[in-house]
Amino acid sequence: MSVEVQLRAVRVRYGLLEALHGVDLACPAGRVTVLLGRNGAGRTTALHTLAGAVRPAAGRVLWAGRDVTALSAYRRARQGLALVPAERAVFASLTVAENLGPRAAAVEAYFPELVPLLPRRAGTLSGGQQQMVALGRALLAGPRLLLLDEPDRGLAPSVAARLHGQLLEAADEGLTVVLAAQSLPGTLAGAGVVHVLRRGQVVFSGEPSELLSGPVGLS
Template identity: 55%
Template sequence: MALEMALRAARVRYGPLEALHGIDLPVPAATLTLLLGRNGAGRTTALRALAGAVPLSSGSVLWRAADVTRLPAHDRARRGLCFVPDRQAVYPSLTVAENLELAAVRHGAALDAYPALEALLARTAGTLSGGEQRMLAVSRALLSPPGTVLLLDEPTQGMSAPVAARTYALLAERAAAGAAVVLAEQHLPPALARPKVLIHELRRGTLTFTAEATERA
């Protein structure tokens, strides 16, 4: 299994508190990877470290074997990394259409992924419900170019069960098509308890369990 990215002995500190305690985290290419754990386990911090949204206090971030530890988040994005955080993932003062245009996402393609967005194109993103904002935010990851790295923090929060199931199916399709997809979730979604889905369980900033999702379900 070829590696797309990896954290190596990664430590992250927020002031006096250490959120990641020297973890090694592989991100295979063409694979859907889940980071599981309760709030405070370190899964969000691991995503942010991969994205360059937080600096490492020690350790390294590798991307296709190159050390990108000091590469800023915007340069990682230019190289093909798409990070969808759990909060503030849309521009609230812009319309849905303008959010899609900024992400270079075609309206028609976004509507194929989430038809419910069509009626919302003229609305400002800040007036949408939580689930509608997640659809808007996730659509840019789903429609990013092939071979990219997709990092999504709790992508289906606020979505209805059918829309969440469709989102997981679409993300699995992106992984099957070659993208390295990493999701942070509190629990294993039943829709992803399938072969070729890799899970890493974190607890208090350490990696405690790694397996295929079928072994954890």
């Protein structure tokens, strides 16, 4: 399978702290890739490095074979990358419809729960509802590469399971998804690749079935 985006020997430092220690990981095109690890493992840093929100101290970021290490997050977004961070990225003073943009009504295909909330200001919604708004906005933008940091946070189990199914279906249609999570839910067993990070290093890369049957842990 072809690779859509990857990190090569990437090191990321926050002051004196090195968060990624020469990380190599590849995310196949048209598949869902899951970055697993506990808090502080480096999965969020890896995701933000792919997005251009964090600049590596060493190593390269490749997207479709092109070195985009020096390309800003804004320019990556203009070229079809969408990032949904773990913190609910909504404009609290705007309505749900305004947050979602001109195709707001189409969010029903992903989150029908939001349709009656379209006139409401996003800041009045629950945490899970705000998460759906942030995810809906990214999905409606029609990205080529979608990066999600703990997208299940605040979602009801049934909504999270539905989202996972929709991500797998979208990947079948050509969307590349990279998703950071603390554990691998059964509803993402169809993911293409799982990378397990521990203390800033990749300790496992393979298919979900290999992870579930192997000795690799997250601690």
